[in-house]
Amino acid sequence: MRKIYLIAAMLLSLSLNTQAYTYSAAGKEPLIDGREALIQAANSNDFVAASKAYQKVEEEVLYFKQEYGIDLDTPMRNALKAKDASKVTKVLNKIYVAEINRRLTGAEKNINDYQVAKVLVVKSKLFLDLLTPQMSAEQREQANEGIQGALKAVGNPGVFGVGAAPADPDTMKQSHTKLMQALKIFQ
């Protein structure tokens, strides 16, 4: 029954076209929703609301500390304590870089599982799209080349082998490195 609802919802969505929209908007991503709430609150000088917004994404940020040893929680708390809106944005950018890195690392590890690898790379691009406007044209180009390379490296499953393209772990690694180099400006 749930499947039927889902199919009906998908069909409905085909026709709900709007003008002022972005298909590439991330969808339900706590870090993206949280970023917006945090930046808005911090720039309105409402650091109570900013702290509340941070609490909603805290778990995601602590995950980096626990799994990768990257502590972004302390800098964010310090920025909130200092009521420094521009620092809040800077730490958020770092969180996004860590998120992109995490997903691309996952894609590298799961390179032989097309479904998982592709979704991880595509999701990392959603975060990248929010950082690229802040980059220079050259950095942006390098980042785009990196993400496109990663997408290509995932390969293609084909149907019953027809149109299949094998995954390329080396290209994936190189593309990942290239992208992370372009994102160094946020570190």
Added chain:
Amino acid sequence: MTASTSGLFSERVPEQISQRNSKTSELSSVLTVLAVALTFLIWTIWSYWLFQYPMKIGHDDALFFARGIEHFSVVEISPHFPGYPGFIALASVLSIFTTPESAVVLTSLISAVILPWLLALLFMELSGKDYTPVAVLFLISFIILQPLLAGMALSGLTDLTGLAFFIASLIGCYKKRNLLAGLMLGMMLACRPSFFPLAIGLLIALPLITDRQHLLTTYGKGLLGVILVAVPCLLFVLAKDGFAYFEEGLRFTQGHFQIWGNTVSSSLPNWQQWLNTLVTAFSWPFIAVTLLSLTVGLIQCSSRFITLIIVVYLGWILLAQNPDNLRHFAPVLLLWLSVLTFQLQQLIVIFKTILSLVIATVYLSLFTSQISFAVLDAPAQQATDWFKEHSQSPEKDFNRRVLGTNYAVSTLREELPDWQIYDMYYPSSELVLRQQQGYRLSGTKQTDLQLIAEFPGRFTGEKKLYLYQYAKPVSRMTGRSIDTP
């Protein structure tokens, strides 16, 4: 004498009748030739005029289609969900001769110029053999004079291609070529899946033109036709994206319902917003005539089939389509014009001539008042060109190349790689623009920003865009502008 006179008379009368018949027949032939020639002339001028416009993309969806020609992956929004494989296939064929961007626009343009003839064929099927070339002339004039079609023709979007296949499917239904009708319906869904309410309308209305004993076979053959198109399309999509396609489908669906789909600004019910949109675009008498004509169409046996499909689709758009996009009304408008011409044809000569001329005049006035005849690019493309031109100027303002927009975000990013393009969907973009005195491209008038340029829409339904610049932030302490780094 009497006899001879009477004899003469009796010989003369058939001669006169025959002469009169011959004259009437000659006049009728001349009228037919004139009507056919005039129809072709009007259509040729209209098509020539459309082909004068630049084949450039002004809408992100069209850009995604062009990307889909080069590298198809719905997961990578190339194009967006659900993939439109039929449209991509047609545009790919045209891309042999031109760039993918132009191929996409060309596909919608070719669909537009074919459409009047398809509707004429539909009208002929609707009328049986009882139609005149003058009626076809009026129908083609009504179609090309209504101001919505031209904008859709140059949009590079799938509406007109999908509609062309749907009309072909209707003609197939009338001709009892059910497999062909199914194939055409399948192509419609492969080009524009959001026309599925039209397919549902067809399924509901089909018994009106099918014998009861053949109904099952008709549905069966039609379904087979749809499956013959759907299966290769699904295999194609899966070959490119695998089951990640369904994951993207979920994200897209969720996005439509919970995030970007809910952008209708008014609190009025959807049908009321549609009413306002239609009155603005076409006027109250137009709405009244349409409703009256559709009611008569439902009552009359011969036109009930098409009218029922129109009514089902009309109900759908009134309930669930965004009134900001007038192009969603196109299937109703264009299909209805064949029904209207059919109804006019049944009136006595004097009435049908006067009414047809009145309608043609109304459409002509709408056409001339709502269309800019200057051969311009789409508004987003005009903005792109403006930035390219002015970026070269030594003005200090352009040292900061920061732009925020709700419209054609991806197109602008592609066309202006040196610019920092912010998506105004995210509220944080507004803050950046304010801090950096960036530019803002908007579809609505802003009173608090400095207007820099305007990019007019070319056709009905194409929004005018305004370019603004944010002023320098002012210090609360000194009241002076703050120079930001």
